[in-house]
Amino acid sequence: MLTFAGVLLAMFLGSLDQTIVSTALPRIVEDLHGLERFTWVATAYLVASTALVPIYGKLADMYSRRKIEVTAVIIFLIGSMLCGLAGEFGPLPLLGDGMNQLVVFRAIQGFGGAGLFAMAFIIIADLFPPAERGRYQGFTGAVFGTSSVLGPFLGGFLTDHGSNLIPGVAGWRLVFYVNLPLGLLALWFILTQMPALRPRSQPKPFDYLSAALLMAGLVPLVMALQLNRAVYGWTDPVTLGLLAVAVVSLAGFVFRSLRHENPILDFQLFQNPVFRTANGALFLLGGAFLGIIIFQPLFMVNVLGVSATKAGVSLIPLSMGVVMGSLLAGQMVSRYGHYKRWMLAGLVVLLGGLSLLATMPANVSYYQVLGYLLLCGIGLGPTMPLYTLAIQNAIEPRLLGQATSASQFFRQIGGAITASVLGAVLTLTLAQNLPAAGAPLLVPVRQLVTSEGPALPVGAASGAASPVMRAAFSKAISRVYFVNIFLVVGGLLLTLFVPELPLRKTNAEPGATAE
Incomplete structure (x- = not known):
């Protein structure tokens, strides 16, 4: 302990x-x-x-x-x-x-x-x-x-x-x-x-070439996803160059790993149906989680007109929901087994919370939003421990480190990729609505959002947002949440195909039969 x-x-x-x-x-x-x-x-x-x-x-x-x-x-x-x-x-x-x-x-x-x-x-x-x-x-x-x-x-x-x-x-x-x-x-x-x-x-022996290829692929990939789209668009030579280096390096990493006796990531793991489907779900759900954290404070400031501090405080119910959902799901699985039903139950609750967020009117009350975020957090909670538990339970103990780190990696890289996509959805929707009303976007969206959470939103810098700005942000963030719903639905469908193996009572070799 x-x-x-x-x-x-x-x-x-x-x-x-x-x-x-x-x-x-x-x-x-x-x-x-x-x-x-x-x-x-x-x-x-x-x-x-x-x-x-x-x-x-x-x-x-x-x-x-x-x-x-x-x-x-x-x-x-x-x-x-x-x-x-x-x-x-x-x-x-x-x-x-x-x-x-x-x-x-x-x-x-x-x-x-x-x-x-x-x-x-x-x-x-x-x-x-x-x-x-x-x-x-x-x-x-x-x-x-x-x-x-x-x-x-x-x-x-x-x-x-x-x-x-x-x-x-x-x-x-x-x-x-x-x-x-x-x-x-x-x-x-x-x-x-x-x-x-x-x-x-x-x-x-450790495969240093594979490590170098992996780093040479992931670093430019994440950098390309994090570039300010107001300066470096998707067709900008800098963006395309980084993505090209990433694709070539990662292809080299896969080629090397398939032929090396001691690969950094044993690709035979993907033959395991639990590893394959659970990591696919984590990729999508990592993006859904980050989508809520990044874009909800923008709604609070630019639609409801609250202060930046109050917008930050609004995420507390989400975090508390994650704590509650994670602890409850972990306790229930250890007591009764059957991790899959708790995964699915959490995703259904998350879909309910996201549906409420996606259909919020511009005049929704602050405390209603807090309730919706609490619901989302409770639904997200089981995704923290249970997918990793399912993967660890299904693989050979000698591959535990690779399999566990892969689950963390797919969650993180899914969040990075999805955040970039959701940012593009927000920017496109704002561009469609604000110019028509004669109100240009004052601050590039990439400057509103960092990978660590929201930076200073527009409304926080200029006081209460205008009705045009409020309506535009309300519509744009609703569209972001609708995209998030599709991510969670994808994660739920993949979770349906996660085989449920009996939870081993020791750290010996896993069993091969499903319940």
Whole structure:
């Protein structure tokens, strides 16, 4: 249980860092004079944390889990310390000014953050057999939901009042420094309480070429998806060039993996129907979750006319719903088994909540929206622990690291791709409605949204939005939610085809018969 506590604390840090920085960005930009590069503070972390997840999974299958977890925490803490120091000593050789330094250091932080997420589920799988694992993996959803609530609040508080706590230190730097004591505590738990958890067989040589090809494919892919579409459209040479490099590199990765004796991702896993269908569902549902988090605050500010702070607070019911749904589903599966029915039940609840969001009139009340978001959160909760549990239960223990990290990867890459598509839907719908009414879009949509959540929406900058603006945003965000409904329906259909295997009572080889 002490090992479990340390792993959850490390995961909490990685999850917290996805949201805590968003509220500090305006002050960071002001101090480091990097407005034109502010989205890259988020993008650098996203690119690094997404690209490294499969590699951590493979390393976990080859070496001691404790060593890999400790390495991830140390990299994350080094990155956090460097982020807090960005710009303190003026321009640096090779790195340039403070904003460039922060972008590079955020990437280092992301290299560690990737391991905090991937290793949490892998180590929990080592500690508890599948029949008991649900109740413990349910806590991972609770950690994620809690950090989603605390992150923006803590980021804003430290940014505004941090200099009073530590005189002479800019408040936004404490957003990064706060990771240090918590991370050291997690490191102590892991070093003193966690067993080595060594692999079951002698490791074969690591395939560095596959790792390089994977990185060369994923980095430009995520970068292309995160570019400001107001500057780099889909047909822009920069976008097309990044996508071309991604396609060629990923094709090379697949070709190499199919022929190497020790691939980073064993493609035979895709022959497993549970692995194949569950990851397909996670790809779609990761996008649906991010779609709610990104676009709901825009509705709150630009349609209902609330403050940016109140818009951020509106996501608390969503996070609390995720906590409730995750814990409840985990407990029920550990008690009664039958994970599939809880997956399907959660998706039906999510469809109900999304249908309410998609049909909201422009004059919907603030508290009605909170109820809809709570419903969505309860539906999303089971997706956190149960799909990963189903995958882990169905594969050979020697492939546990690869299979688990793949589930995290497909959720993250699905979110990145879908967020870009939903942003295009929003932009297109606004362009169709605003010009006709003589009200141009004041701020490019890519500047309204970062990968870490909403930035400052239009209405927050200019007071209450005009009736034309309110109507346009109401229609555009409704259309975004209709697209989200199709994503969830796709995830539900794939879930129907997920075979339900009996939950193993030990971490021995899985059974092959379905119930």
